[in-house]
Amino acid sequence: MASNRPAPEAPFVPAQRESDTFGYGEYRTEEGPWEEWNPTEESIRPVRGRHRVAKQRGGGLARSSTVLGVGVIAAVGAGGMASAHTGKPPVSISMPDLPSVGSLLGDDTSDAPAATTASLSHVGTASAESDHSDAGEALRNRIMAQAEQQQSKAETKATAVAVAAAAAEKQTADAAAKAEKEAAAKAADAKEKAEAAAKKQAEEERLAELAKQFQLPVVSYTITGTFGQPGSMWSSGYHTGLDFAAPTGTLIKAIHGGTITEAGWAGAYGYRTILTLDDGTELWFCHQSSINVKVGQKVGTGDVIGRVGATGNVTGPHLHLEVHPNGQATGIDPMTWLRGKGLTP
Structure with missing residues (x-):
């Protein structure tokens, strides 16, 4: 495994502190002095599978720490974008408060890296959650639409079956009523004819009986x-x-x-x-x-x-x-x- 070469040692010059550094009005320990530290083979032990940076000495950061902070911020942003594109939920990465980075940048935005990291993480998470929500909502709407369509088809078919059954039942009832009416009419007609025939026969029998009692007055006329x-x-x-x-x-x-x-x-x-x-x-x-x-x-x-x-x-x-x-x-x-x-x- 490769390792960093030892950097040439530079003469140590203690940093001079100004009385109004960063506008605090008093001396603060986190303002320095710092010393530049470069890792060597002796100070860094190789870790199987990846490199790990050893703990910094003295709590101070040099230019390399600034680069490291910016790289982490970029990685976090890239991770959020990758999570948004891949559809997998992003891993939230919290960034420690590094006031020294802000002091090295020379402005009053010492909390910018942490805020930017949190903002990027939030944006990635919100985007992923929005995509998940939109995809789930679309899937849910599609399933509901299919279910409603199937239910509508089933209801339409059931309605058609009910209408056909009602029509068949009505047709059967009408046919039965018509047959019953025709049968009643035929029965009434047959009864009337039978009564008329019986009446005629009775009259004929009566007249035949009377004919035995009555006769015409002249035979040939x-x-x-x-x-x-x-x-x-x-x-x-x-x-x-x-x-x-x-x-x-x-x-x-x-x-x-x-x-x-x-x-x-x-x-x-x-x-x-x-x-x-x-x-x-x-x-x-x-x-x-x-x-x-x-x-x-x-x-x-x-x-x-x-x-x-x-x-x-x-x-x-x-x-x-x-x-x-x-x-x-x-x-x-x-x-x-x-x-x-x-x-x-």
């Missing part, structure tokens, strides 16, 4: 006049009955069982027979050529009560039939009444 026809031939201005045209002498039979309440001449009606049924309905058989019953006689369905003729106000032989419910003067349509009894003229 032609309908030549209906109820309500207008014309001057009738005193009322319209036809008041139903005309069955048939040859003179054709048998006239009782439509239903009842009692003969009138039998004889009736003016414009010619020879007329009135058959009163048990419910009070009067059946008028007019324009007969002859009458085969008398008043008060009981007849049954199909009994002969007279014959077709052309008596009264007529234009030819026919049976003029009128129906008067409860014996009232104004009659009703015989066609409708006969159909209500299961008969079709």
Whole structure:
């Protein structure tokens, strides 16, 4: 290992002290006198791996100590800058207070090296901490942004799934309601049709049963006049009955069982027979050529009560039939009444 050569010894001249050195007004021990000291092989022992400067004698510093202080300050600044660039936390280096350095520089800034060192250390540390803080904050913001994006996607997907489920549920409910409504409508229609069919069947059965009790007054005929026809031939201005045209002498039979309440001449009606049924309905058989019953006689369905003729106000032989419910003067349509009894003229 290399070592420093011994420097040539210089004559020792004690430093002269001025009474107002550095403006203290009195003598201070740290102001000198100093002696210049250069290390030699005897004064410095080599240390494995690095050199170590031996402790200075007398507490004084020469020009070399000034250089050493400035070098340390530069090293500290360089260390701070390196720490800022490498991203590693800097090592804080404290610099001892060296008033002798300031005194050698010849100004009042004896604390400048220590302040500069502390300032550089602080700047390096603050810069590194700022970089760490900025990098951590950026990483944190990036992670939070990714998390928020993932959460937003998850919420959007969940919302879409919920909307689809709600739409499917609504569609299912609508389909079920529509099917139920259609089923109810079909059931109601089927019920209505069934009721109508049952009612029709019951009416047919009733009319069939009535048809056994009622019959048409003439077997062979032609309908030549209906109820309500207008014309001057009738005193009322319209036809008041139903005309069955048939040859003179054709048998006239009782439509239903009842009692003969009138039998004889009736003016414009010619020879007329009135058959009163048990419910009070009067059946008028007019324009007969002859009458085969008398008043008060009981007849049954199909009994002969007279014959077709052309008596009264007529234009030819026919049976003029009128129906008067409860014996009232104004009659009703015989066609409708006969159909209500299961008969079709």
